[in-house]
Amino acid sequence: MKNNLTKLEWDSNFFAKNIGELHIIDDDLRNLELNDNQYELIIIKQKKDSDIKIEGFTETFKETKIVFSKKLCKENTESSHEIFDTDFLPQEDEYFFQLAYESGKYSRFLLDSKFGEAKFRDLYQLWVRNSLNKKFAIKTFFTKDKNLGATGFVTVQQSNATAKIGLIAIHPELQGQGIGKHLLKKAEIYCKENAMTEMDIPTQEQNAGACRFYQKMGYVVKERIILKHFWKK
Known part of the structure; x- marks a missing residue:
């Protein structure tokens, strides 16, 4: 299944940074290669915690959000x-x-x-x-x-x-x-x-x-x- 990266317009404007969000649908995915280098921050959302690596990016933070x-x-x-x-x-x-x-x-x-x-x-x-x-x-x-x-x-x-x-x-x-x-x-x-x-x-x-x-x-x-x-x- 396709994992779609979208720009978070409000966040990008408020923090004056290009911020994207990616919902991981395929939980077996281990490595992401993103051709679009416009983003300074990519926020990953997953239902299950699997190891993710994005070339050219460093993971700085992880949390579990509960509703x-x-x-x-x-x-x-x-x-x-x-x-x-x-x-x-x-x-x-x-x-x-x-x-x-x-x-x-x-x-x-x-x-x-x-x-x-x-x-x-x-x-x-x-x-x-x-x-x-x-x-x-x-x-x-x-x-x-x-x-x-x-x-x-x-x-x-x-x-x-x-x-x-x-x-x-x-x-x-x-x-x-x-x-x-x-x-x-x-x-x-x-x-x-x-x-x-x-x-x-x-x-x-x-x-x-x-x-x-x-x-x-x-x-x-x-x-x-x-x-x-x-x-x-």
Whole structure:
């Protein structure tokens, strides 16, 4: 079967680099010879982890992306925790930046040093802005403290009847206190009340704490994808 290499236009524009993506369909493939040398970075996606070599490129990073999923059922009670909605209590973008960085601490854009931490921060700042202005998300819920500011937040995206969590994070000093559970439950209730029947949450297998949390909340693995970064030598 043919393995198609396509250009990632948004990524290429944002990072000012020619970035391509290749979905490996033939898992027996070991060596790739690409005649098109325009790409500075090629992102490989595989269902199974097989050894890949691309002439003229070096593998710098590998992760396993997991998508957790849950069928949404009617909830009888709202969370007892006080949760705010940016539609009714607007906040400046900067209010959520530190939480956004926390949500991305296992991100490949941070862990692959070829991108650089400054560009990672730019990316997550843009993600916050486009969540609050509704380009990326339909809803943002958050918790706050008068001294710490934003203590947790979650952004919700929608594709027809399927909801997806975009960003979710809790202040490092308050993790393990149930804030994440209350935020996720609030998001689930909102989605169910607005005709969404399923919730997807992407994360990294390497983020063991997040994986345990989602499983505890009733989520199961829907998809597992191996991602690899190959940078041009």
